Amino acid sequence: xxxxxxxxxxxxxxxxxxxxxxxxxxxxxxxxxxxxxxxxxxxxxxxxxxxxxxxxxxxxxxxxxxxxxxxxxxxxxxxxxxxxxxxxxxxxxxxxxxxxxxxxxxxxxxxxxxxxxxxxxxxxxxxxxxxxxxxxxxxxxxxxxxxxxxxxxxxxxxxxxxxxxxxxxxxxxxxxxxxxxxxxxxxxxxxxx
Numbered sequence: 001x002x003x004x005x006x007x008x009x010x011x012x013x014x015x016x017x018x019x020x021x022x023x024x025x026x027x028x029x030x031x032x033x034x035x036x037x038x039x040x041x042x043x044x045x046x047x048x049x050x051x052x053x054x055x056x057x058x059x060x061x062x063x064x065x066x067x068x069x070x071x072x073x074x075x076x077x078x079x080x081x082x083x084x085x086x087x088x089x090x091x092x093x094x095x096x097x098x099x100x101x102x103x104x105x106x107x108x109x110x111x112x113x114x115x116x117x118x119x120x121x122x123x124x125x126x127x128x129x130x131x132x133x134x135x136x137x138x139x140x141x142x143x144x145x146x147x148x149x150x151x152x153x154x155x156x157x158x159x160x161x162x163x164x165x166x167x168x169x170x171x172x173x174x175x176x177x178x179x180x181x182x183x184x185x186x187x188x189x190x191x192x193x
Contacts, residue, residue, distance in 0.1 A: 005163075005167055006164070006167060008163065009160050009161075009163040009164035009167060010160070010164070011160070012156055012159055012163060013157055013160030013161055015153075015156055016153045016154065016155070016156030016157025016158070016159070017153070017157055018153070019149055019150065019152055019156060019157075020150055020153035020154060020157060021153075023146045023149035023153065024088075024146065026149065027088065027140055027145075027149060028088055031076055031080055031088060031091050031092060031095065032076065032077055032080070034073075034095055035072075035074065035075070035076030035077035035095075036073065036077060037073070038069045038070070038072050038073030038076065038095075039070050039073035039074060039077070040073075041073075042065075042066040042067065042069030042070035043066070043070065044066075045063075045065055045069065046062075046063065046067075046070075049109075050062040050063060050066070052116070053113065053116050053118070055112055057112065058112040058113070061105050061108055061109045061112070062105075062109055064105060065102055065105040065106065065109070068101065068102065068105075069098075069102065072094065072095065072098040075094065076091050076094070079091060092137050092140055092141040093138070093141050095134075095137055096133075096134040096135075096137035096138050096141070097134070099130040099131070099133050099137070100130070100134045102130055103126075103127040103128075103131050103134070106123055106126060106130070107127050109123065110123040110124060136148075
């Protein structure tokens with residue numbers, strides 16, 4: 001078994017267990033992590049994505065998206081740490097709206113890249129993931145959100161345990177060297193079978 005595969009299995013199981021046992025704290029951690037990711041994405045957009053093509057409307061769109069990412073990311077990181085539980089729910093909805101707006105701006109910018117020959121696949125995938133994540137955040141922010149997080153926790157836990165079981169079942173067998181004595185000639189043969 002590879003150590004990295006074993007680590008992934010244990011990590012999936014641990015994340016699933018945490019989502020199952022302490023869903024609210026996990027959602028809070030996810031909000032903070034999304035805030036950090038939004039800041040990093042905004043900085044990357046301003047530094048690199050903006051320079052892909054010299055079209056001014058593309059650059060303006062990327063600048064708007066980058067600045068929005070940085071502002072929302074900083075809010076998602078700092079506001080919930082300073083204020084009460086209600087801020088977590090507000091930030092979930094703000095992040096969800098940001099993801100939808102960011103995905104729309106990303107789709108517009110991706111359309112501008114059509115004529116340039118730049119690979120657009122990563123931008124399309126990012127837009128789809130953003131919309132899916134926004135839908136999940138709207139569900140989590142609702143009353144039934146904790147139940148949803150726990151169901152996801154059960155699924156992730158089962159995936160992690162199944163992965164560990166699969167690794168255990170497909171592990172390489174340890175082969176011991178054996179000695180075979182030939183009764184007729186009296187020679188001893190060593191084999192690694």
